Amino acid sequence: MDKVALRNFAVNAKEKMEDDIKRKLELMGITEKGTGEETVKEDDYLKINGQEFNEKEVKQREKIIEVLKAREKDEDFKKCFDELVEEIAYTWFNRIIAIRFMEVNDYIPDGIRILSSDRENDREPQIIREVFDTDLEFSNDEKNYVYKLKEENKIEELFKFLFIKKCNKLNEILPELFEETEDYSELLLPISINDEEGILRKLVDEVPEESFDVEKEGQIEVIGWLYQYYNEEKKKEVDQKTKKGKKVEQDDIPAKTQLFTPKWIVKYMVENSLGNLWLEGHPNENLEEKWKFLVKREKQEEEIESKLEKLNENYKKMKLEEIKIIDPCMGSGHILVYAFDVLMDIYSNLGYSNRDAVQSILENNIYGLDIDKRAYQLAYFALMMKAREYYKRIFSKKLELNICYTKESKDINKEIIDFISNGNNKIKEELDLIYNSFLDAREYGSLIEAPKIDYNEIKNRLSEIENTDFYNLFDELKKEEIKNKFYYVIKTSEILSKKYEVVATNPPYMGSSIMDSKLSKYTKKNYPDSKMDMFAVFIEKCNSLTDKNGFCSMITMHGWMFLSSYEKLREKMTLIETLNMVHLGTRAFDEISGEVVQTTIWIQRKNKINNFKGSYIRLVDFPGEKNKRNKFLETIENKDKKYYFRKAKENFEKIPGMPIGYWASENLLEDFEKGIKTSELIEPKQGLATADNDRFLRQWYEVEEEKISYNTKSITETENNEYKWYPYNKGGERRQWYGNYDYLVNWKNNGNEIRNFKDGNGKLRSRPQNTEYYFKEAVTWSDITSGGFAIRYREEGSIHDVTGMSAFSDSTFKLKYVLGLLSTKISDYIFKILNPTIHLQIGNFSNFPVIENEKIKPKVISIVDDCIKISKYDWNTFETAWDFKVSPLVNIERYVEEFDNVKIGENGNVENKKIDKTQITLIEEAYSQYKEFTNNQFLKLKENEEELNRIFIDIYRLQDELTSDVSDKDITIAKIFDTDDEINDEIKGNNYVLTKADVVKQFISYAFGCMFGRYSPDEEGLAFAGGEFDKNKYIKFIPDEDNCIPITDSEYFSDDIVTRFVEFVKTVYGEETLEENLKFIAQALSNKNDVPKDIIREYFLKSFYDDHLKRYKKRPIYWLYDAGKKNGFKALIYMHRYNEQTTAKVRIGYLHELQKHYERRASFLKDEIESNNNRKKAEQELKKIKLQLDECKQFDEKMNHLSSEYISIDLDDGVKVNYEKVQTGRDGKKYEILGKVK
Known part of the structure; x- marks a missing residue:
């Protein structure tokens, strides 16, 4: 297909x-x-x-x-x-x-x-x-x-x-x-x-016609695929609405929730529910062989087997015509169509003719409902086509199928009830119940609790009306309304009132946060234990539709297996026997990418036999429909213990929160029983929710340095002082041991503004919680763990965020012991049992079983200290860290020596030292030493992590489940390769990998900071980031005087960017090695054999600003005045040195001067052309100059408008606001004079 x-x-x-x-x-x-x-x-x-x-x-x-x-x-x-x-x-x-x-x-x-x-x-x-x-x-x-x-x-x-x-x-x-x-x-x-x-x-x-031809590759499922693709754009529109905070309206529910189920999953669901039910009472090897996705039940203990034999006696008594299967969310009928095939297998095995079997299946066995009329019509068509495949004359039978779509009763004239009941009070009361239950049927669909009444009497009355000719026009109209409207409501009600031997469905997935108010209230009232998502609500609904000893098969998101919000639902589920489950994880549907949609399929029997061992198949590590399908078939054949597990539900009760941790070994279950919870050793606490991060948070490099306090010990210190900004722990990307020090929060005067941040009705929007833990030493982790769990040490001085989850203790040793334990493979292994979703909750962290070993503690603490030290030093190597000192290429000797002086527990405002003149004159030599040092640190950290793995794997007795090996991909500090080609497969995907080009670009960024005075080659750390500009900090290399450095494609200015950069290299490394150093830099930037200065100029012109935006997370501190794509004019300024005259200075001092250069050059080129000297080359350059000159003139109009308005900025407002402010006139009009932040 x-x-x-x-x-x-x-x-x-x-x-x-x-x-x-x-x-x-x-x-x-x-x-x-x-x-x-x-x-x-x-x-x-x-x-x-x-x-x-x-x-x-x-x-x-x-x-x-x-x-x-x-x-x-x-x-x-x-x-x-x-x-x-x-x-x-x-x-x-x-x-x-x-x-x-x-x-x-x-x-x-x-x-x-x-x-x-x-x-x-x-x-x-x-x-x-x-x-x-x-x-x-x-x-x-x-x-x-x-x-x-x-x-x-x-x-x-x-x-x-x-x-x-x-x-x-x-x-x-x-x-x-x-x-x-x-x-x-x-x-x-x-x-x-x-x-x-x-x-x-x-x-x-x-x-291709073959996609429709059932004798070739085609299947009736082609109709379902076409329907899904037809709705694809509508689904995207609805998804976009929900991302903007809008609710899913009634008419959008089908587009949002319908998803075609992969065929192999459908086969598994039907064969292991409908097929299994039949085989339990009627064993048949031929059918077992035919149903390839059937998981054969493993032999149980003797006592359990005897109970199962008694249960099977009930199945033996069942007549095939009495077995009813329903899909209450049938969509285009994919599951029911395959149920038809399975039923035909059984009927044929019993000797039925195709004619009798087809007719019986449609009349007796198959039931279905959907909220969407379109889907219902296609399901109806699909079933009829499947019937036609087996029996050519089925169309002549004109059968009414037991499927329907949920039609609302509120559009029906209620007088019809009196007309139908015709004085029969019992019928009237029953019709009233039906009518009232279906008022909002298109909102609730199959979730409606239909009245449990005798429908036969009502149907007899409807039949009587249908066969009566009314001579009264009004009665005929009522008859017509019954036929076209109310009949469907009654039919749906009867279907929902029944109990079914088999229920099989792929329910809608829709979180409560995007349900409209009516649906949300309904689920909260009727399904309080599963109200968080529609799929979970349908778990309860399907259970209620399933008859005693009946089978239920579903595919849902796997969150119900682990999340604390579904604990009561899990308790209900343990009262039902799980026969088998296939845990799919992510990418079970080829149409859905990413880590968010993680699914599981399972078969339950509505019965409870204590200590019954179900079969669990784990396919979470196999991406894609085809891979999962093939691994499933392989696993049920060879019972590979890596992927095939047998567990009784009683085992899950040993794990806090009772997650469905079917792959937990017996040793691990014992660990849960003898270990103490993390929350009993240290205190996990959620932190501040500001309710408006754009307003209250900044990257640390956005604001004035003098307004930042890095060493606050408690909230009382924040009262009545000059500081406004304080370090803020907001989670961030996966980082182990130390790091992610990047955000600040406005906590001036003990968070007065945040504490009083209210909505229009006076209701507090922010949530400053657990404030007594603010600024305390902690271990911290991010709530999103899609890349694997990672935990870090956090020194005193920070406020923690609601997503930068943290745990505290008065004992540093306890924190570090837990840090060492949770930095091993064991943490990921156990957390994926407690909660394998990408959001690790406080409760999951709290329930981790900690086994303390007093003998081994000192060794663990020593290794942990070493790991923190290595990671801290790595973090502070980069200029985006607030404890950054100097580029390692500028002073590699000091860089290597200072590692021994790293102190754990001190954060920010550490005394900066004067920088002695570097002893190394070649950047290449500095790079080689830096690479060697960095890669040795990488290896040392890896060895430490592997040693911790060995220690704790032995303590937890998990040698059969885990190895001590750590992949290079999982080490979260830098490792350096000369080229991209050298990066091996084991480390690909590691965000901390650097190449020579990356290191050189970081050096260039540092040099650029020195040009503007942000740094100085004379002393460590920041030289200027707001406040008073101290010229005494700059001796060897004087920063740009007017805070503007032009970037041009030729050398038009004495202080253009390439000239200043060359001067910096000469100042730091000496004039004798200048050309060699420039060549090394150029070769790192490009494979071209051009003149080094030309390569460096091209980098500044085309790539430097993009690299800067990436390095500073789209919050640039250097701003690019940019005339456009022709590179007519580009100039950089330093945001912290910006004032209301900056735009005017850039315009007059540089833009106008460059225009004069262009005009002079254009005049010269015209003379060249007239004299026929290098005519073609001169014509090409003249054409380019004219385009650049035109671009500059248009740019000058914008600059003129803004420079006359003397726009000032406030660094506290942050880059995003100020970047827009300097480009917006008082008339509110936007003049794009700065490079786009993308």
Whole structure:
């Protein structure tokens, strides 16, 4: 099945059909803005926009307007218009793809193709050529009309006429899909046999016929895939709404929640529920062999086996016709279609004819519900096609299937209840119950609790009404309303009131945060233990639909197995026996990427036998549908203990919170029993929730340094002092041992502004919690653990965030022992049992079992100290750390020596020393020493981590589950390679890997900081980051005086960026080695053999600013004045030295001067061209200069407007606000003068 072709067709078909329908409506004077007036109106025709409409079309138009105006009472006109267009489009889409499936498989009763030809290389549909050989009936007028159209060669009109007539004919055999349509929809039929971009040509010409042909690769599931792809764009729109905080509206629920289930998963679900139920009472090797995805039950202990034998006696007594399977969220019927196949296997095995088996399955065995009418129609069609596959004459039986869509009762006239009950109070009361239960049926769907009543009496009365001819017009209208509306409500209610031997479904996934208020209230009231997500609510619903000893099979998100919010649901689930489970993890659906959607499938029997061991298959490490499928089949065959587990539910009770930790070994279960909880040793606490991070948080390098306090010990110290900003622990990327010191929070005057941050109603928005722990020493981790759990030491001086989770203790030794333990493989192994979702909660951390070993503690603490020291030194090597001193390439001797002086527990404001003149004159030599030192540190940290693994794996007795080896990819400090090609596979994916180019670029960034005075080659750390500019800090190398360094493609200025950089290199390393050093830098930046200065200039011109944005996380401290893509003018300034005159100085001192250079150069080039000297080269350069000059002139207009306004900034506002501020005039107009932050 070519899914790419199917997707392309469906996505484009939706857009094309809806556009065509809108165009047709527009021609009628109907748009999303309203209905226009007719320009000319006669008795028998209407003329709008120059187009005539006959009498029938006029009536159809009037009906459209009537429908839109009726809907407009409840919604705005545009929404009504869009909904009508969508309805008409999907109605015809469903019919077109259904007809295509039928004609390819020769299921059309008369055997004549409708959309395509039966001849090769003929594009004219067969129905046009053999119109009178079809099973269509024509009046004389219609025959004449056909002849007329053929004679006039109006094939397009003829095709539409025949297509509509055929759809009406198919109503006789497939009434639920080819239902009688509103007359007006025929007028808007968006189909053409000549339009090369139209749905018909695309379907026939571009979607392989084999995708539909069941005798080849095709399956009826193709209809489901087309439906999913058709809704793909709508789903994306809904997802975007929810990301913006909007709720999922009733009409959007199907698009948001429907997802086609992979075929192998469907087979597993059905074979292990329906198939298993039958085999328990009727063992059959032939059926077992046929059902490849059946997990055969393992032999249990003798006492349990005897109980199972008694249970199987019940299954033996079951008659096949009495087994009912329901999918309460059936979508397009994928699960039910395969259930049909399995039932046919069983019926055939019992000797039934195909005719009797098919009829029995449809009448007795298969049930289904869905909230979406479109999906229901396709499920109905899919089941009928599956039936036709086995029995050719099924269409003639005109069976009513036991499937339905949930229809609301609130649109039904309640007088109908009196009409039906006809004085029978019992029937009236029961109908009232049904009516009231289904008022919001499209909101709640199968979650509705249907009345448990005797439906036979009601159905008998409905049958009586159906067979009665009423002579009263009003009674006939009521009869019609019962047939078209209330009957479906009653039918759905009866389906939901039953108990089923088998329930199998892939329920909707939708968190409570995006449910609308009505649905949210309903789930909270009726499903309090599972209200957090729709999939969990359906776990409870499916359990209630399952009969005693019946089987339930579901695929859901796996969160219910682990999250504390589902603990009560898990308690309920332990009362039901799990036969087997396949834990899929991420990427079980090829259509869904990423780490968020993690799923599991399982089979439960509604029974409880103590110590019954279920089979659990673990496929979380195998990405993709195909890989998981193949590994599943392999595992059930060889029972590989790495992936195949047998566990009784009683084992889960040994683990705090009772997660479904089926892969926990017996040793680990004992560890849980004898270990003490982490929360009993140290105190995990959530931190501050500001409610507006953009307002209260900054990266540390955004603000004035003098307003930052790095060494605060308690909140009382924050009262009435000059400091505004304090370190803020916000989680961040995966980092082990030490790091992620980057954010600051506004906690001036003990957080006065945050503590009083309220909404318009006076309600406190922020949540300053556990404030007594602020600024305390801690261990900390991020709540998002998709890259694996990582824990760090956090020195005194920080406030912790709600996502930068932290744990505290008065004992540093306890913190470090826990840090050492949780930095091993054991932490990830156990946390994935407690909660393998990407969000590790405080409760999960608290429940970790800590086994203390007093003998080994000193060794653990010593190793931990060494790891922290190595990681801290690595962190402070980079200029984005606030304890950064100097580029290691500038003073490598000091850099290596200072490692021994690193102190654990001191953070920020450590005394900076003067920098002695470096003894190394070659950057290459400094780089080699830095690389050697860094890589040795990497190896030492890796050795330490492996030693900790060995220690704790022995303590926890997990030698069979874990090894001490640590992958290079998991070490979270730098390792340096000369080139990208040298980076080996083991370390790929490690975000801390550096190449020579990276190291050189960091050196260039440091040099650039020295040019602006942020750093000085004369002393360590920051030289200037706001406040008073102290010139005494700059002796060897004087920073730029006017805070502007131009970047040009040629050397136009004496202080341009390349000139200043070369001067810096010469100052630091000496003049004798200058050319050699420039060559080393150039070779690191590029493989070209150009002049080193040209390569360096190209880097500054094209790449430096992008690197700066990346390094400073889109909060640049150097700002780029940028005229545009022609590189006409670029100049950098340092944000902390910006003042209200900066833009004017840049304009007058540099932009205008560069324009003069361009003009002089242009004049020279013109002379060159006239004298024919290097004419071609001169013409090319002149063309470039003119473009740059034009760009500069346009840029000057923007600069002129802003420079005259003397815009000032406040560093406390942060880069994001100030970056916009300097580009916005007082008139509110944005003038883009700075480089885009992307």
